[in-house]
Every structure is written in C-alpha cells, then in structure tokens.
Amino acid sequence: MIELIDIHKSFEGKDVLLGVNLKVEKGESVVVIGGSGSGKSVLLKHIIGLLKPDRGTVTVNSTDLSTLDEDGLNELRKKFGMLFQSSALFDSMKVWENVGFGLKRHTRLSDPEVKDMAVQKLKMVGLSGAEDLMPSELSGGMRKRVGLARAIAMEPEILLYDEPTTGLDPIMADAIDELIIKMREELKVTSVAITHDMKSAYKIADTIAMLYNGVIILTGTPEEIKNTSDPVVRQFIEGRAVGPIVVEGMGR
Amino acid sequence: MLIKLIEAIGAFIEKPAEGIGRCMLLLYSVLKHIVKPPFEIRNIFKQMLEIGVNSLPVVLVTAIFTGMVLALQSYTGFKRFGAEGLVGSVVALSMTRELGPVLSALIVTGRAGAAMAAELGTMRVTEQIDALETLATNPVKYLIVPRFLSGAIMLPALTVVTDIIGIMGGYFVTVILLGASSKAYLRATWDFLKQQDIYNGLTKACFFGAAFALISCYKGFYAKGGAEGVGRATTGAVVVSSMTILISDYFLSAWLFK
Ligand SMILES: Nc1ncnc2c1ncn2[C@@H]1O[C@H](COP(=O)(O)OP(=O)(O)OP(=O)(O)O)[C@@H](O)[C@H]1O
Numbered sequence: 001m002i003e004l005i006d007i008h009k010s011f012e013g014k015d016v017l018l019g020v021n022l023k024v025e026k027g028e029s030v031v032v033i034g035g036s037g038s039g040k041s042v043l044l045k046h047i048i049g050l051l052k053p054d055r056g057t058v059t060v061n062s063t064d065l066s067t068l069d070e071d072g073l074n075e076l077r078k079k080f081g082m083l084f085q086s087s088a089l090f091d092s093m094k095v096w097e098n099v100g101f102g103l104k105r106h107t108r109l110s111d112p113e114v115k116d117m118a119v120q121k122l123k124m125v126g127l128s129g130a131e132d133l134m135p136s137e138l139s140g141g142m143r144k145r146v147g148l149a150r151a152i153a154m155e156p157e158i159l160l161y162d163e164p165t166t167g168l169d170p171i172m173a174d175a176i177d178e179l180i181i182k183m184r185e186e187l188k189v190t191s192v193a194i195t196h197d198m199k200s201a202y203k204i205a206d207t208i209a210m211l212y213n214g215v216i217i218l219t220g221t222p223e224e225i226k227n228t229s230d231p232v233v234r235q236f237i238e239g240r241a242v243g244p245i246v247v248e249g250m251g252r
Numbered sequence: 253m254l255i256k257l258i259e260a261i262g263a264f265i266e267k268p269a270e271g272i273g274r275c276m277l278l279l280y281s282v283l284k285h286i287v288k289p290p291f292e293i294r295n296i297f298k299q300m301l302e303i304g305v306n307s308l309p310v311v312l313v314t315a316i317f318t319g320m321v322l323a324l325q326s327y328t329g330f331k332r333f334g335a336e337g338l339v340g341s342v343v344a345l346s347m348t349r350e351l352g353p354v355l356s357a358l359i360v361t362g363r364a365g366a367a368m369a370a371e372l373g374t375m376r377v378t379e380q381i382d383a384l385e386t387l388a389t390n391p392v393k394y395l396i397v398p399r400f401l402s403g404a405i406m407l408p409a410l411t412v413v414t415d416i417i418g419i420m421g422g423y424f425v426t427v428i429l430l431g432a433s434s435k436a437y438l439r440a441t442w443d444f445l446k447q448q449d450i451y452n453g454l455t456k457a458c459f460f461g462a463a464f465a466l467i468s469c470y471k472g473f474y475a476k477g478g479a480e481g482v483g484r485a486t487t488g489a490v491v492v493s494s495m496t497i498l499i500s501d502y503f504l505s506a507w508l509f510k
Pocket residue numbers: 011016034035036037038039040041042043085
C-alpha cells in the first residue's frame with residue numbers, strides 16, 4: 001500500500017533522513033517511534049508528498065509520487081487524512097468549517113449538511129458543542145482533537161497521525177487510541193502514526209518501527225519490540241536518559 | 253581583484269535575482285490557475301471586499317488632501333507668472349495620470365499588502381498551507397489567485413475614486429478657499445484632460461494592483477522561521493512592493509504616455 005524506499009532528505013546541509021525504508025500493508029497500523037528531532041514528522045510528510053525526497057522513492061497504491069503532476073497528487077491526497085503535530089487548524093475558520101473543509105470542497109453537500117457531518121465527527125473525538133468556536137478559543141488538546149476530526153472527516157483510506165495523543169490527559173489519550181483502533185477495525189483504514197507514548201504505541205500498532213540516526217533501525221510487532229535486546233530501542237522504550245543514545249546536557 | 257569584484261557583485265545580485273525568478277514562477281502558476289475551473293468566487297469576493305472597501309477610508313482622506321495641497325501649491329506658485337487659471341488642469345492631469353494610481357497603490361500596499369504577507373506567512377509557519385495541501389486543495393489557487401485578482405480589479409476602482417475626490421479637493425481649495433472662479437476651474441479641468449489620461453492611469457493601477465498582490469503573497473507564501481520570519485516577510489512585502497510600484501511607474505508612464 002505505502003512503500004518508502006531509501007529516502008534521503010537534508011535541509012540546508014543538515015541530514016535528517018539517510019535511507020529510510022518502510023513498508024505499510026493495506027489495513028495495517030504502523031507506529032513510528034524515535035527521539036525528538038529524529039525526523040519522524042519529516043518522514044510522515046514524505047508519505048503525502050508535502051516534502052520531496054532528495055533521493056529515493058515513495059509509492060502509494062503502487063504509484064510513484066514523483067511521477068504525479070499537481071492534479072494527480074491532489075486526486076491521490078483525497079484518499080488521505082492527516083493530523084499535524086501542531087494541529088494546523090485554519091484559524092480564520094470556525095471549528096466546524098475546519099472539520100468540514102474537505103467535504104465542502106470535494107463533495108456537493110450543502111453547508112447545513114456539511115455542518116451536520118462535522119458535528120458528528122466532533123462528537124467522535126469528544127468535542128460536542130465546540131462546532132461554533134474559533135480555533136483560538138480552544139486548548140491545545142482540543143485543537144488536536146479538532147485536527148483529528150478534520151483528518152477523518154472524508155473517511156479516508158489512509159490516515160497519518162503525527163502524535164495524536166500528545167498534550168491530552170491520560171483518559172482522553174486512551175479514548176483517542178480507541179478511536180484510532182475503531183477507525184482501523186470498522187473502516188479498514190491503513191495508518192501510520194507517530195508517538196512518543198509507548199503505552200499508546202503498544203495499543204494501536206500492528207508494527208512498530210524505530211527511527212534513529214536517519215534510518216529505521218528496527219521494525220517488529222509490539223511483542224517483539226517489548227522483548228528486543230537492541231540497546232538503543234531498549235533505552236528508548238524504557239525512557240532512560242543514560243544509554244547508547246546520548247542526551248546533550250547529561251554528561252556521562 | 254577583478255574576480256573578487258565580480259564575485260561581490262554576483263553575491264549582491266544573487267538573492268534578488270533568485271527572488272525575481274521564483275516570483276515569476278509563482279506568477280506563472282497563478283495565471284495557470286486563474287483560467288482553470290473551479291473558480292474561487294466566494295474567496296475572490298471576500299478579498300475584493302478586504303482590499304477595496306476596507307481601504308476606502310484611508311484612500312479617501314489621502315485623495316482629498318492630496319488634491320487640496322496640489323491646488324494650494326500650484327495656485328500660489330503659478331500666481332507668480334499669472335497662470336492661476338491652469339490650476340484645474342494641473343490637478344486633473346496630476347491626479348489621473350500619476351497621483352491617483354500611485355498613491356492608492358502605495359496606501360493599499362501598506363494596508364492590504366502587509367496583511368496578505370502576514371496572513372499567508374502565518375499560515376505557512378503554522379503549517380496551515382501544508383494542511384490545505386493534504387486536503388487536496390491547491391494553495392496557489394485557493395489563497396493567491398483571489399488576492400491577485402482582487403488586487404488587479406480593486407486598485408483601478410480605488411483609483412477612479414481617488415481621481416474624483418482629488419479633483420474635488422482641488423476645486424474646494426481653489427474655488428471656495430482661494431476664491432477663483434468655479435467655471436474657469438471646471439473648464440481648465442475638462443479642457444486639457446483626455447480620456448487617454450484616465451485610461452492610462454487605470455492601466456497603471458491595474459498593473460500596480462497585480463504587482464503588490466503578487467509580491468506580498470510571494471513574501472508570505474515562502475516565509476519561514478516563526479514569528480520573526482512572518483515579520484520579515486511583511487516588511488519585505490511592503491518595501492519591495494513600494495519600490496516595484498515606484499520604479500515600474502516611471503517605465504509604464506514613459507511607455508503609455510508617449
Ligand atoms: N522545513 C524544514 N526546514 C528545515 N529544517 C527542517 C524542516 N523540517 C524539519 N527540519 C529539521 O529536521 C529535523 C527533524 O524534524 P522533525 O520535525 O521531523 O522531528 P521529529 O522527529 O518529528 O521531532 P519531534 O518528536 O520533536 O516532533 C529537525 O532537526 C528539524 O530542525
């Protein structure tokens with residue numbers, strides 16, 4: 001379904017991705033873990049063509065993204081929903097207009113119908129009654145959930161989640177994890193999620209992949225990851241500041 | 253030595269040259285999307301309102317005082333050689349050919365151009381433009397085309413208002429304050445004013461409108477580096493747009509008013 005082959009990416013001489021390979025099967029839920037600044041968000045943006053690799057290919061449904069023109073890419077993007085790490089809500093629009101943006105543009109639904117749909121999606125993320133607020137009136141966690149509602153609004157085949165539960169309280173985080181699982185089980189979506197939260201990674205993942213030093217160093221089922229002997233992955237999942245991953249300011 | 257000099261010149265013009273190149277690419281993309289359906293009618297009207305209607309108060313004040321000071325200065329100056337009768341012509345010709353288009357363009361740049369750069373810049377650095385793309389919406393079509401079109405349409409419209417109000421301001425000073433004959437003033441206004449003066453002025457305004465909108469959108473669209481970057485984009489938009497308006501004004505005038 002989604003395949004990243006040997007993706008290299010650097011920004012102004014700063015290497016971020018150094019040959020990432022990742023394969024996501026149809027209906028699979030892959031979680032990417034990795035340290036802050038390791039390039040997880042950059043990786044996710046390659047899948048939907050927001051960033052173009054310096055080298056390597058991204059294929060979705062066996063189409064190489066680099067062969068698509070503007071219209072072709074837009075057609076493909078209709079299959080996607082993406083939740084940004086920063087939520088990226090349109091701050092000139094009300095919450096329901098944010099959620100209904102894709103519906104309004106790509107379907108023939110009338111405004112009241114779009115609003116109904118938006119309200120229904122907002123309910124799924126626990127935000128009933130927030131539809132007429134402006135994004136600036138929301139808390140960080142609420143913004144995240146509006147972003148999630150916007151991502152799922154068009155019922156896409158592929159969902160990309162950039163830290164869906166960061167900034168949420170543990171109960172809400174678990175509810176969002178349940179929603180992600182429901183999306184996969186009921187709508188058979190294929191998903192790639194990024195998270196720091198190992199509890200939610202174990203819960204939502206079929207496969208966990210760890211990004212470190214610009215490459216995927218290990219992929220496996222949650223069980224395999226839990227029991228790995230790889231010292232880098234162990235340090236990460238156990239959340240220790242001391243280990244093979246050197247943390248600046250932690251002289252050892 | 254010579255090589256050093258060439259290198260220095262090269263380094264000096266590299267940035268602007270790159271900017272012009274990317275701006276032209278953006279223009280190409282804008283023009284391509286203007287003729288391609290679906291048309292963003294709703295957005296275009298919103299922007300026209302934003303640029304045109306909301307700029308009206310400042311434009312009115314500028315126009316009336318410009319017409320007034322123009323009349324005052326030329327009246328007292330021309331009196332020295334007994335040419336007070338030409339004040340109406342001076343006001344009418346200066347307003348329609350030059351001050352109407354240029355002043356409205358500069359004012360609208362300061363208001364709407366800065367707002368465009370700030371808004372698009374903020375959308376860029378907060379990933380809202382990326383979000384548009386993930387929602388299968390081309391940001392050039394959705395954000396820039398409406399602003400570009402409204403700039404090119406509303407600036408001539410504002411210029412018509414500026415021309416009329418400016419001439420009225422001149423009339424007010426010359427006839428009401430300085431006591432010249434109303435008939436003579438109006439005669440002087442009409443006698444030397446050709447339709448061509450007005451059209452050429454509006455042509456310039458249309459160009460200025462398209463130019464400031466394109467430049468401001470360009471600056472915002474490619475902003476980077478957080479709030480500071482947005483600030484830089486906004487200042488840059490106003491400075492570069494104003495320079496472009498003033499410089500191109502000379503060449504357009506030389507070409508149009510042969
Ligand atoms: N558009 C960009 N221009 C320049 N550098 C960038 C850009 N996007 C990302 N980077 C750099 O790439 C590196 C990886 O960034 P990325 O956002 O992917 O990290 P991350 O793994 O998502 O981190 P976090 O967990 O903190 O979100 C960072 O060092 C960042 O500075």
